[in-house]
Amino acid sequence: MTCLHGFSQSGSSWRELAALVPGSYRWVTPDIRGATLPEAEAELLELWERKGVERCHLIGYSQGGRIALWAACNQPERLLSLTTIGAHAGFESDDRARRREEDAVLADRIEREGIDWFAVHWAALPIFAGVARRGPDFLAQLDAARRHNDPARLAAQLRGMGAGAIEPFWDRLDGVSVRTLLVVGGDDERYVAFANRLRSVIRDSAVAVIPGAGHAAHLERPDAVAAVLGDHLAASPSPTGRYRDGR
Numbered sequence: 001m002t003c004l005h006g007f008s009q010s011g012s013s014w015r016e017l018a019a020l021v022p023g024s025y026r027w028v029t030p031d032i033r034g035a036t037l038p039e040a041e042a043e044l045l046e047l048w049e050r051k052g053v054e055r056c057h058l059i060g061y062s063q064g065g066r067i068a069l070w071a072a073c074n075q076p077e078r079l080l081s082l083t084t085i086g087a088h089a090g091f092e093s094d095d096r097a098r099r100r101e102e103d104a105v106l107a108d109r110i111e112r113e114g115i116d117w118f119a120v121h122w123a124a125l126p127i128f129a130g131v132a133r134r135g136p137d138f139l140a141q142l143d144a145a146r147r148h149n150d151p152a153r154l155a156a157q158l159r160g161m162g163a164g165a166i167e168p169f170w171d172r173l174d175g176v177s178v179r180t181l182l183v184v185g186g187d188d189e190r191y192v193a194f195a196n197r198l199r200s201v202i203r204d205s206a207v208a209v210i211p212g213a214g215h216a217a218h219l220e221r222p223d224a225v226a227a228v229l230g231d232h233l234a235a236s237p238s239p240t241g242r243y244r245d246g247r
Contacts, residue, residue: 001025001057001233002044004032004064006086006216007162008122008146008154013061017218020226023233028053032064033153035160040067041074048078055239059229061085061218063157066166069198072176073169081236082180083229086215088194090168099164107155107162118154119146130187130214142219173201180205181232183225185213208232 003014011029018027030047034040044067048056057080060068065087072082091099110118122128123143132139159165180202184195186209195207208228213220 001059002028002030002048002053004040004044004058004060004067005029006062006064007157008118008149009061009142010145010148012145013142013219014059016222017226017229020222021233022226022230025057025233028056032067032157035153035156037067037070037161037166040161041071044071045075045078054078055080057081057083057233057236059083059085060087062087062215063161063163066090066161066163069173069176070169072178072180073172074175076175076177079178080239081178081232082176083183083232084180084195084198085183085218085225086185086188086191087182088163088191088198089170089173090166091163092168092170096164096168100162101164103158103162103164107158110151110155110158115147115149115151115154118149118151119143122146127188127215130185130212130220131216133220138219170197170201173198174203176202176205178204179232179236181228182207183217183228184209185215185217185220186211187214188217191215206232 005011005013010031014029028051032040034043055078058068065084068082068084069087069089072079182195182198182205184191199205199207210217210221210224218225
C-alpha cells in the first residue's frame with residue numbers, strides 16, 4: 001500500500017487511517033518532495049525500486065490524489081488498485097487561470113512571510129473547516145506537522161503541481177485500468193462533482209461519498225473512510241493475484 005499525502009502534509013498523516021483499515025497490509029507513506037507531476041512520479045518509482053515493490057495499492061489525497069491519478073495513467077502495470085480522496089485531474093479554462101494566479105500569489109507570500117504565517121493561513125481556509133470537529137488536540141498535531149515544512153519546497157510545489165499549475169489530463173484517464181475508488185466528503189460539493197466526473201472516464205470505478213465530511217475526509221471521518229477502503233481493497237487483487245474476499 002502506497003499512500004501519497006496532500007499539500008503541506010507528510011507521510012505521517014496516514015497513521016490513523018492505517019490503524020483502522022481491516023486486513024494486513026504493508027503501508028508505505030513517503031514524504032513527497034518533488035515539485036512537478038513527472039518529478040513526483042519519478043520519486044514514486046525510485047521508492048518502489050528501493051522498497052522492492054513490484055505492484056501495490058495506490059492511495060492519494062488532494063495533491064497526492066493528482067499524483068496518484070497521473071501515475072495510474074503512466075504506470076498501470078505497477079498498480080493493484082487505485083484510491084483517491086478529494087482529487088481531480090486538473091482545473092480547466094478560467095478556473096485554471098484563476099487558481100494558477102492565486103497559487104502564484106500564495107507561493108510568493110510563503111517565501112516572504114515564512115512557514116508560521118502559512119500554517120495559520122492554511123488551517124483557516126473554509127475547505128478545511130470540517131477538520132475542526134476533531135478537536136483542539138488533533139488540530140495541534142496537524143499544525144505541528146505543517147510547521148515542519150520547508151517554505152521553499154511548498155512554494156515550488158504550488159508553482160509546479162498546484163491545482164492550477166498542472167496541465168489538465170482528464171483525456172488520459174481512460175488509460176487507468178485498475179479497480180478505482182473515488183472517495184469524497186459529502187460536504188465537499190465541488191469535489192463530489194469532480195469524483196462523479198472521474199467515475200465517468202475511469203472504467204472500473206466507483207464513488208464513495210462520506211457523510212458529514214469535507215475535503216479531508218480521511219482526517220475528518222477516518223472510521224468511515226477505513227470501512228469503504230477496506231471493502232475496496234478486499235475486492236481488489238492482492239500481490240499474489242488472488243482476492244482477499246476469496247474470489
